[in-house]
Amino acid sequence: MSKAPLISARHISKTYTAKGAAKVTALTSVSLDFAAGEFSAIAGPSGSGKSTLLNIIGTLDAPTSGEVLYEGRKVSGLPPEEAADFRLRALGFIFQAYNLIPVLTAVENAEYPLVLQGVPAAERRARALEVLGWVGMESMADRRPNLLSGGQQQRVAVARSIVHRPMVVLADEPTANLDSKTAASLLDVMESLNKERAVTFVFSSHDPAVLSRARRVLHLHDGKLAPA
Amino acid sequence: MLRLAWRNVCRNLRRSLITVASMACGLAAIMFGQSMIKSVQRQLIEKATSSITGHLQVQNRSIKEYKFPDKYIDDPAPVEAVLARQAGVRAFGKRINVTGLVSSPAGSVGAMICAVEPEKEKEITTISSYLTQGRYLGTSDHEAVMGDKIAQRLDLRLGEKVVLMAQADDGSMGAEAFRVVGIYHTGSTTFDGQFIYVPLAGGQALLATGRKVNQIVVRLDDIGLAERTRQELMEKLGNRPVQVLRWLDIDHEIVAIQTFQNAILDIVLLIVFAIVALGVLNTLLMSLFERVREFGVLMAIGARPRWVMKLVLAESVILGFVGTLLGLALGCTLITYYGKAGLHLAVGDALSYFLPFPKVIYLRFAWMSHWRALLAVLVVSILAALPPALRACRLNPSEALRHV
Incomplete structure (x- = not known):
């Protein structure tokens, strides 16, 4: 019996209905799988539905129809509390705008998933410092986000996304706000995490730098998956 | 968090x-x-x-208007005996409070005549502390202490005589002469302009009540004891035609x-x-x-x-x-x-x-x-x-x- 893929999206459709406006279809019957250890990207122009698909895969949004399964277990449509528990246990997120908590230091940001998991203070601090070391931010652990550059903030966000050892890291346009040099450096970090520590990454991006590094690229056009 | x-x-x-x-x-x-x-x-x-009401009052049971008692306690001695043994009672004294007329050669004014046991009253109310002229009530039955406003209106000075008139217990009009021995000033228009204090014996003579009184005023160790003490006293005085009232039963205002x-x-x-x-x-x-x-x-x-x-x-x-x-x-x-x-x-x-x-x-x-x-x-x-x-x-x- 073959092992179920890590992530399996089946016939995902998403339609938005804005107040007083016509229906907008963001995704139409998208089906795809991701295996553990992948370093893959969902590509497509702005408005193609990449972020919507990533949000649905990350249980941040619910599909209008279709389902998302992790290792064969359906996670789409979970109640908000259960979805939050699932994300806390299984997912890491990296956002385009870094989205660190401004009142927390780099290490406090990095350890926050462990705070939510109820990991004891000493253990979570040690683990947060360890992952900050992996992304080259250990020396800036006590700085607040406003004292870090965009690239440094995104490295801290990467540390936060992997500190709790998730099944997959979902990165939504992670290099969009970075210059090419910083973006390349950040991709180096993520690539080495993927190779050396077996962290699974799924990106949504239209940045050629990301797409050139991804080992598999899935193209979305107008909410539909383009044939390979 | x-x-x-x-x-x-x-x-x-x-x-x-x-x-x-x-x-x-x-x-x-x-x-x-x-x-x-x-x-x-x-x-x-x-x-x-501390000016007039006391913490508790014992009055005739059939009185409805507690502030102006129109009936008497015929035999106050047994009530006094109970009060003397009651825990929490600091002092008590008999009184007769009636409305009447005060006259001098200069004129007459209506007044609240307060016949008190002078020494006991000192422990119950503070009126003696407001004296500005003369002295407090002494041993004579026919002395009077009054507010400065009454004295002014009646053009009275220390040592001069006033005549008090009030309806006696038998329905007749009682009249007695009293010598002004003290004048007080409390700052209260009502007290300084309406109250006149005389010894209880003088008041009883004026009203022909004999030993009868219409109030026994009680001061407690603590005002907070009023309700409990009232209940205890009511139990002990249950068979007598009296009622025990708290200050708040009397001072509705x-x-x-x-x-x-x-x-x-x-x-x-x-x-x-x-x-x-x-x-x-x-x-x-x-x-x-x-x-x-x-x-x-x-x-x-x-x-x-x-x-x-x-x-x-x-x-x-x-x-x-x-x-x-x-x-x-x-x-x-x-x-x-x-x-x-x-x-x-x-x-x-x-x-x-x-x-x-x-x-x-x-x-x-x-x-x-x-x-x-x-x-x-x-x-x-x-x-x-x-x-x-x-x-x-x-x-x-x-x-x-x-x-x-």
Whole structure:
């Protein structure tokens, strides 16, 4: 019996209905799988539905129809509390705008998933410092986000996304706000995490730098998956 | 969570300080108001009971108008015997209070004739302490002490004689001459212009009552014992045609003033609570709108909606605690200061018409009320956080992350 893929999206459709406006279809019957250890990207122009698909895969949004399964277990449509528990246990997120908590230091940001998991203070601090070391931010652990550059903030966000050892890291346009040099450096970090520590990454991006590094690229056009 | 909540509160320090200051000022104002009203009420009760009413009175059981007893206790001796043995009773004395006429060669005025046991009365009321001329009632049965306003109206001086007239127990008109030995000034228009004190024996002669009296006035060790002592006395005097009344059964006006003041206080409290609630609500809503994306991030990394709600509530609890602590400190400082320096209140002038009431009120703590206010401010600050907290926990993570 073959092992179920890590992530399996089946016939995902998403339609938005804005107040007083016509229906907008963001995704139409998208089906795809991701295996553990992948370093893959969902590509497509702005408005193609990449972020919507990533949000649905990350249980941040619910599909209008279709389902998302992790290792064969359906996670789409979970109640908000259960979805939050699932994300806390299984997912890491990296956002385009870094989205660190401004009142927390780099290490406090990095350890926050462990705070939510109820990991004891000493253990979570040690683990947060360890992952900050992996992304080259250990020396800036006590700085607040406003004292870090965009690239440094995104490295801290990467540390936060992997500190709790998730099944997959979902990165939504992670290099969009970075210059090419910083973006390349950040991709180096993520690539080495993927190779050396077996962290699974799924990106949504239209940045050629990301797409050139991804080992598999899935193209979305107008909410539909383009044939390979 | 508390660390994050605390830092969120400190994030916009000026806004948080304004909120905390409004809560603190609100609570301090409430405490000050409570203390002022309760201090006025306490002083009012103290003055009323120590000027005329006493803490308890024993009267004839068939009397309905307690302030102007129109029937007598025929045999006060057994009542006195019970009172002498009663725990908590500091002093008691017999009295006859009747309305009558005071005449001098210069004219006549209506007056409240108060026939008292002079030495016992000194332990029950403070009227002897207000003497400005002459002396207090002595051994003679036909001496009188009166307020300076009556003396002025009747053009009386110390040593001169007045004639008191009142309806005697047998229905006839009694008249007796008394020599003015003392004149007092309490500052109260009613007391200085209407009350005249004579020895009980002289009053009994005037009214032909024999040993009968219409009041036995009791001063207790503590006013708080009034109800318990009344019940105990009623049990012991149950077979006699008398009734035991508390000061508040007799002084309806004071109870009415208290009720009125409490109602006003409650309205003011409600307004202050509303202001505090709106302040907290405004701060937390502003803070919520500014942080929608952050809540989205927290939810994305695994914070449960209920956790986000608790975070917002924790911020409110922090604001509430700091605000109430500051308010408590400010309120205590104000009350302590005006407890020593005194507060000049126009209400003193108004009340002094009826009673010897001081123009300066010395504030005292009313902790039963203060704790309630403190708790209410805290609860209001938390309740005001509920709408923003519920709103935060209902956010859709993906929409929150798109929030600009």
